Structures are given as structure tokens and as C-alpha cells.
């Protein structure tokens with residue numbers, strides 16, 4: 001049974017040659033088999049860094065990623081490569097992530113070769129054909145190149161590539177935000193159907209609470225590198241407790257114009273500050289309409305206020 005437990009406590013994230021990042025330093029969550037955890041926040045809040053930390057594309061200087069009871073941060077070389085097969089990623093921009101000079105067959109086959117998941121060419125080809133059909137493409141499409149496909153079809157190719165090596169955890173990093181709004185819903189339905197067919201766990205990242213609403217079992221809201229609220233999906237949308245979550249939810253348009261008129265939008269003051277120099281106390285306080293004196297002095301505790309509903313805010 002897969003059970004990923006991810007914690008970064010006060011740690012810095014380092015990437016190979018790049019500067020030290022401090023985008024993620026108070027993040028902790030569990031992810032269960034077959035579960036989708038939505039991770040939501042504005043761009044620059046640390047969502048992608050969290051994903052890279054889970055996948056060990058960044059090595060955190062402290063904290064741990066427990067995947068099947070092994071701390072991935074301790075693994076290197078062959079042992080890490082073996083674990084990586086079980087953790088794949090679906091990217092935001094399907095075009096940028098597909099090599100334009102490779103056919104669909106070679107694109108989907110590549111990770112299967114790297115991870116040696118299939119014995120020979122014939123087996124790999126059969127798997128590629130199965131995967132393209134699973135994502136709604138035709139077997140004959142495997143001889144075509146990325147530029148011959150629409151944005152939505154290219155995302156299907158990216159999904160087929162990620163799932164061809166039979167991962168258990170898939171990080172979906174803004175998988176529909178580069179796509180036309182008219183095809184976003186069908187793409188989310190496809191991603192959801194594949195989760196259920198393959199019993200996958202998803203960490204589903206988006207800047208948009210309306211995108212994660214359908215697919216997630218639980219939703220975590222992130223602000224400046226920390227998770228400020230985490231709850232079951234129904235609970236979070238019905239009873240958002242953190243002022244930041246409330247503001248994000250109030251920005252989602254409601255189709256009913258009568259309801260839309262009666263609702264008060266909660267404005268976010270100012271811009272998101274740099275995660276490298278987060279404000280003291282509650283990191284959200286410069287933008288919070290409810291802030292009190294304590295908010296800039298003390299960091300709010302992460303507390304469970306109802307079963308499974310966690311929040312960090314002095315006023316809750």
C-alpha cells in the first residue's frame with residue numbers, strides 16, 4: 001500500500017547549480033493510495049517546488065519524503081532511480097515537454113527504456129499502443145510528431161508517457177491551465193478516469209480552486225511556502241476557514257447571476273511578497289482584511305479544528 005508522507009520543516013530547498021530556494025519550508029501532508037490531493041495557491045507560492053521536493057528533483061536540506069516507508073531524501077543512484085519510476089509527472093505545457101523531433105512512439109517509449117519496464121521493443125510498442133488508446137488517441141498516431149496534434153491531444157500524449165511506466169504517484173502540475181477552457185473539463189475527467197483505472201495517487205497542483213474541485217478528495221491551500229488550510233474537499237468548499245482560502249473561493253465566478261450579485265467578493269490586498277523574505281508572524285497578514293495586532297507578531301499554530309480540517313490562523 002502506498003502512503004506518501006511529505007514534510008519539510010524549516011528546510012531550504014537546493015537545486016543543483018541554481019540559487020538556494022526558500023519556497024517551501026513548512027509543508028507536511030500525507031497522500032493515500034488512489035487519493036487525489038489538490039494543492040492550490042497563487043503562482044510563486046511554492047507549489048511547484050513542493051512537487052519537485054516530492055519527486056526529489058530538489059534535495060531539501062531538511063525534512064523527509066517517506067514513500068513506502070523509505071525516506072527518498074536518503075536514496076541515491078540506482079535506488080533513487082528505481083523509486084522514481086513509481087513517481088511520474090504530468091506537465092503544464094505539453095508542447096514544451098515533448099521532443100519535437102521524436103514520434104509519439106519514441107516519446108512514450110523513452111521512459112520505458114530508461115526504467116527498463118518492458119523487456120523488448122515489441123513489448124514496449126504494445127504498451128505504447130495500449131496507452132495511446134487509454135488516453136483517447138488512435139494506434140496510428142504513434143508515427144506522428146507533436147506539432148501534428150492540438151494542445152489537448154499533446155497533453156494526452158504527455159499523460160500516456162507518464163503512465164506508460166506504471167507509476168503509483170503522479171504529480172499533475174497545472175495540467176490543464178495551458179489548455180483551452182472548452183477542453184479543460186474533459187481533460188480533468190480523463191485524468192480522473194485513469195486514476196481509477198490504475199489506482200493512482202495524484203498530487204494535483206493548480207492556481208485555481210475551481211479546477212481542483214471536481215477531482216480532489218482533499219485540498220491543501222498554500223501561501224508563501226506553507227500550507228495554511230487542509231480539509232476534505234466538501235468541507236473546504238462549504239466551510240473555508242482561512243481568510244486566504246475565503247478570498248480565493250470568492251474569486252471563482254458563480255454561474256447564477258442572482259447569487260453572484262448577492263455575494264461579496266473578498267479582495268486580496270497587494271501583491272504576493274517574495275517567498276525569500278516572507279513577512280513575520282502570519283505570512284498572510286499584509287494582505288489579510290481581518291488581521292489583528294497579534295498577526296504580525298506571532299506565527300499561527302497549525303491546528304485540527306474539525307476532524308481532518310486543519311488551519312493556521314489566529315482567529316479560527
Ligand code: SF4
Pocket residue numbers: 242243244282283284285286288289290291292295300312313314315
Ligand atoms: Fe489573517 Fe491573522 Fe488569520 Fe493571518 S492569522 S490569516 S493575518 S487573521
Ligand code: MG
Pocket residue numbers: 043044047048
Ligand atoms: Mg508552478
